[in-house]
Structures are given as structure tokens and as C-alpha cells.
Amino acid sequence: MGSHAGNGYFGFGPYRLNPAARVLRRGDDLLAIGSRAFDILAALVQNHGRVLSHGELMAFAWPGLHVETSNIRVQMTHLRREIGCGENGNRYIVSVAGRGYSFVAPVIWEEASEPEDRYASLSCHQACCNGSDGATTTSFPPRLSHPIGRDESISKLSQMVAERRFVTVVGAGGVGKTTLAILVAHALHMFDHACFVDLGMIDDQTAVLGAVASALEIPFSASDAIGDIIGQLSPRSTLVILDNCEHVIDAVAEIVGPLLRRTASAHILATSREAFRLPGEAVYLLRPLGVPAHPGRLTAAQALLWPAIQLFVERAVDSGYLESLGDEEAATIAAICRRLDGNPLAIELVASRMGPYGLDRVAELLDNQLSLRWRGSRYANPRHQTAEAMMDWSYALLSDMDQRVFRQLSVFPGEFSVDAALAVMEDDDFEQADIIKSIGNLIDKSLLSLHPGMGPGHLKLSGIAKTYAAFKLLASGKRALIDQRQSLYHDQVPQECSASMVGSWDTGQAIQLQAS
Structure with missing residues (x-):
């Protein structure tokens, strides 16, 4: 292993690693990756270019302990995700078949001008003992900047988490569920320990237990993983955040029950695009940001x-x-x-093009496929870097039947009734009961919303969801057929359809759907 003085850091890509102070930074941002992952990264970086075996890495991360080799794989998956290994062509850690792992990116050593803050990476238990004003762990995301328009949500959700042991934040993709959960965890002072489990990069239901064990920094045992997790949580008051649960919701549901039954003071805060529908669950519906109902009548001061x-x-x-x-x-x-339905991520992605495009061009392109592919922060989760990626995530979780219904509902420019939805699908060998079930599924998964209106309840696809579904329908080759059915229904029931045409643009503008 290379020998360097403690007052300095290894640099690779945008990262700076100070093993002595146990600090990892990306630019000026402190990254909390967990103590095991940190030890593995430090060992690999200090031995860059050399292959380290599983045994050597276990000796660094679990000194004096015998653990299963699966723990290395779990930590390596987590570590690679945290430092963006494999993203945008960046290669940091490679697996050498039959031998181990090697750090292959260029590494430099630089002396630090002043000592690194050793207290930045305290564990939650240490932080609480030293008077920290909020729960944090080495694997817990840092305190985020305060989001616009979420003060009431932070207050209400904090109260729910304090009073209920199992709370799920439910909302559409990009509405800010993760941000809200992190802010609430930092705001609450009642827990001795907080644990953040990011399930977003897990694509296998069987890997959920391993991810929870990894976040708690305990060795994963296939024989009694849930027992080990419960044993870790039982002695103290703990808040466990299970983030991005929708794609592994069945596996998470199997963990939540035993955790609540067999621990006395563990609280679970989950985020998902749909509720678990489990006994004892309290759902917090996170709504989009407020938008004016009649934007054409606003002054600039009123709009702001x-x-x-x-x-x-x-x-x-x-x-x-x-x-x-x-x-x-x-x-x-x-x-x-309003067209974006107040979705914070969609607003940020669209507004980020105001500089190069200008206001008129942004408005013109809003329903163009180009807008779905405008990229956001390069450090954002891959599924949040574009509106299209955000929608791809939700669309992939739908059944084939739900996908077909979702696509065909895009022909409605505004609100529509269930009867209207049935009319545009009646000749597709769909049973009415199946269509109604799919509509319910889309509502449950935060892709379709119920809007109050005269007479029967009316439904509406959000702006980004509607644009995405419209291009999926166009790609399916059925756009003209569904348009024809919708026009026929419009002729048969003119009053209802006239009402359903309201809402595409309150200013009276109609944006042409364009394929690009």
C-alpha cells in the first residue's frame, strides 16, 4: 500500500479521498457512502493498478471478522453506484475474473492546505452523542437545500413519522418524495439512529434484504438476514428510510411486516409511486407544487x-x-x-433550457419529443436526468394491458370520463372490467389523477405523462385509429367531450404534437 501523510488526499476524476480523515468529496460536496464501502474504496485507491482479492478487501472492511463473500459484492455494487462507475464512460473499479477487483482510473496525491474536517463523517450514534441537531449516518444523504413550497409538507410528514411507525410518501415520479424524506429525517430529533436504503438501482426482488443489511452496515447472512436486521434495529430508536420502493414493492412488503412486529421502536418511512396497502400503513400523498388556475389573468407579482x-x-x-x-x-x-402540472422535476428540466432556447421556443417545444430528452443535473439519478427516463421507469412497471390503456388515454387533451375512455378502446377486444381495472391501476401508480368536475368524476393524465404516452401511441401505429374513435365519441356526446377539451392550455394556445 502506498504511504502518504495524513494531511492530503487522493484525487481521481471529480473526487477527492482523504483516508485519514475518512472523507470523500465530489467537488465541494461531501459524499456519505457508508463505512464499509469507504474502507473498500480507500484500499482500492491506495493500491490502484493492483488486483485486490476478496480476502484482502474483507480484511480491510471487516478486520478480524469472517463474513460471506456476498457482502463484498453487495458493497461493491453500492460503491460503484455511488461514484458513478460505468456512467458516461467513467471506469474506476473493474472486476478481474477469479482474482478480485482493481482500481484502474488515474490517481494523484495532493497535499491539503489545511486539515480536513474529521467530524463530517461521524456516524449517527456519535453525532447524537456530540449534540448533533439531527439524525445522520455515514450512509445517510447530507442535509439538502430547502425546497420551494414544501414547508407544510415537511411539517405534516414529520408529525406523521413521529406518531406512526410506518409511513409511505406516495406521488408521481419527480414530485420530490426522496427530497422530502431526507429533509424530514434531518428535522426530527426523536431517533437515535437513521438509516437510508436506496432501492432505486436494485433490479432484483431478492436483493432487497441485502441492500437493507448493507445500509445498516451488518454482514449479510442468507440464512437469517431478517433476523440479523431486526437484531440491529431492536436496541435503539431507529428511523429506516426505504427509498424508491415501487419496482420491488412485494419484496419490501415482506420485510416491513416482521420489522414492525419484532421491534418496539423502529419507524419506517418509505417512498413509492404507489402505496403498499399493508395493515398499519399511513399514506402521505405528496402533491405537485401549486400552480394558478387562470394564468392568463396574472400580473408578474401575482405569478411569483x-x-x-x-x-x-x-x-x-x-x-x-x-x-x-x-x-x-x-x-x-x-x-x-400548469401544463407540467406543477411537477418539480419537470419544471426544472424545462426551465433549464430557458437560457439557450428562450421563453417562446420553450413553450413551442413543450409537447415535442425533444423536451422529453432535455437533460438535467449530471449528478442526478439516471432515471431523473430526463423526463423520458423518469417516465420510462414508471412505464416499465406497468402490465401490457395497463400500458395499452395508458397510451390510448393520451388522445384526450384535457379531462375525460370513464365512459369516454371506454369508448376509445371498445374495439380492442378489451373487456370493460379490464379497462376499468387498468384505469384504477394507473391512478394507484400516480400516472392518472382524478379531478373534480360536473357530473361523473373526470380523469386526467399529467402533462409529462400525456406527452410521453402520446409518443408511445404514435410509435405503436394506432394513433389514427384511436383519434377516429375519440372523434366519433365526440360527435355522439358533444356536451361531455366539449368539457373534456378544456385544459390543454388555459391561454387558448394549442401546441401541435410533433415527432422528432
Whole structure:
């Protein structure tokens, strides 16, 4: 192993690693990856270019303990995800068949001008003992900047988590579920320990237990993993955040029950695009940011009172947009935010193009496929880097029947009734009961929303979901047929369909669907 003084760091890519202070930074941001993953990374970096065996890595991460080799694989998967190994062509750690792992990226050593903050990576237990003002662990995400328009959500969810042992934050993709959960965990002071489990990169139901064990930093035992986890949680008051559960929801449900039954003071805060529907679950529905109902009547000052418009303007300025905000521009921005249904991620992605495109062009391209592929933060989770990736994630979790119904509902420009939905699908060998079931599934999975209206309840696809579904329908080759059925229904029931046409653009603009 290379020998270096403690007051310095190894640099690779955008990262700086100080093994002595146990600190990893990406640029100026402190990364919390967990003590086991940190030990493995430090060993690999300090021995860059050399292959380290499973045994050598276990000796670094679990000194004096005998653990199963599967623990190395679990930690390596977690570590590679945290440092973006394999993303955008970046190669840091490679697996050498039959031998072990090697760090292959260029590494430099630099002396630090001043000592690194050794207390930045304290475990939750140490932080609490030293008077920390919130729960944190070495694997827990750092405190985030305060999001616009979420004060009430933070307050209400904090109260729910304090009073109930199992709470699920449910909402559409990009609405801010993860951010809210992290903020609540930092705001609460009642827990001795907090654990964050990111399930977003796990594609196998059987890997959920291993991910939870890894986040708790305990060796994974296939024989009694749930017992080991319960044993770790039982002695103290713990908040476990299970993030991005929707694609492994059955496996997570099998863990939640035993954890609640066999521990006395563990609380679970889950985030998902659908509820678990388990006994004892309290659901917090996270709504989009507030948008004005009639954007064409707003002054600029009035528009900036709305959280969605505040967020849009902030991100537009960040993108280099320096034009003044008058009443006319405010009305257009309000219409865009309403078209995006106040979804924070969608707003950020669209507003990030204000600098290079300008307001008029952004509005013009909003329903173009190009807008689905506008990229956001390069450090964002891959499924949150574009609106298309966000929707791909949800779409892939649907059954074939639900996907077909989802696509065909995109022909409605605004709200529509169940009867109207049945009419455009009646000739596809669908049973009415199956269509209604799929509509219910889409509501449960936060892709379709119920809107109050005159007469029967009306449904609506959100802006991004509708644009995405429309292009999926176009690709399926059935767009013209479904349009024809919708027109026929419009002729038969003109009053209802006239009402359903309201809502695409409150300013009266109609944006042409374009394939690009």
C-alpha cells in the first residue's frame, strides 16, 4: 500500500479521498457512502493498478471478522453506484475474473492546505452523542437545500413519522418524495439512529434484504438476514428510510411486516409511486407544487407568489435567462407550469433550457419529443436526468394491458370520463372490467389523477405523462385509429367531450404534437 501523510488526499476524476480523515468529496460536496464501502474504496485507491482479492478487501472492511463473500459484492455494487462507475464512460473499479477487483482510473496525491474536517463523517450514534441537531449516518444523504413550497409538507410528514411507525410518501415520479424524506429525517430529533436504503438501482426482488443489511452496515447472512436486521434495529430508536420502493414493492412488503412486529421502536418511512396497502400503513400523498388556475389573468407579482412559478424562474435564471419578467412573460410561464402540472422535476428540466432556447421556443417545444430528452443535473439519478427516463421507469412497471390503456388515454387533451375512455378502446377486444381495472391501476401508480368536475368524476393524465404516452401511441401505429374513435365519441356526446377539451392550455394556445 502506498504511504502518504495524513494531511492530503487522493484525487481521481471529480473526487477527492482523504483516508485519514475518512472523507470523500465530489467537488465541494461531501459524499456519505457508508463505512464499509469507504474502507473498500480507500484500499482500492491506495493500491490502484493492483488486483485486490476478496480476502484482502474483507480484511480491510471487516478486520478480524469472517463474513460471506456476498457482502463484498453487495458493497461493491453500492460503491460503484455511488461514484458513478460505468456512467458516461467513467471506469474506476473493474472486476478481474477469479482474482478480485482493481482500481484502474488515474490517481494523484495532493497535499491539503489545511486539515480536513474529521467530524463530517461521524456516524449517527456519535453525532447524537456530540449534540448533533439531527439524525445522520455515514450512509445517510447530507442535509439538502430547502425546497420551494414544501414547508407544510415537511411539517405534516414529520408529525406523521413521529406518531406512526410506518409511513409511505406516495406521488408521481419527480414530485420530490426522496427530497422530502431526507429533509424530514434531518428535522426530527426523536431517533437515535437513521438509516437510508436506496432501492432505486436494485433490479432484483431478492436483493432487497441485502441492500437493507448493507445500509445498516451488518454482514449479510442468507440464512437469517431478517433476523440479523431486526437484531440491529431492536436496541435503539431507529428511523429506516426505504427509498424508491415501487419496482420491488412485494419484496419490501415482506420485510416491513416482521420489522414492525419484532421491534418496539423502529419507524419506517418509505417512498413509492404507489402505496403498499399493508395493515398499519399511513399514506402521505405528496402533491405537485401549486400552480394558478387562470394564468392568463396574472400580473408578474401575482405569478411569483406561486411555488411552481418561483421554481421555474429560479432555474431559468440559473440557466442564463436574463430577460425581464413582465406580465405577458409571467402568464406564459404560468401556463407552462400548469401544463407540467406543477411537477418539480419537470419544471426544472424545462426551465433549464430557458437560457439557450428562450421563453417562446420553450413553450413551442413543450409537447415535442425533444423536451422529453432535455437533460438535467449530471449528478442526478439516471432515471431523473430526463423526463423520458423518469417516465420510462414508471412505464416499465406497468402490465401490457395497463400500458395499452395508458397510451390510448393520451388522445384526450384535457379531462375525460370513464365512459369516454371506454369508448376509445371498445374495439380492442378489451373487456370493460379490464379497462376499468387498468384505469384504477394507473391512478394507484400516480400516472392518472382524478379531478373534480360536473357530473361523473373526470380523469386526467399529467402533462409529462400525456406527452410521453402520446409518443408511445404514435410509435405503436394506432394513433389514427384511436383519434377516429375519440372523434366519433365526440360527435355522439358533444356536451361531455366539449368539457373534456378544456385544459390543454388555459391561454387558448394549442401546441401541435410533433415527432422528432
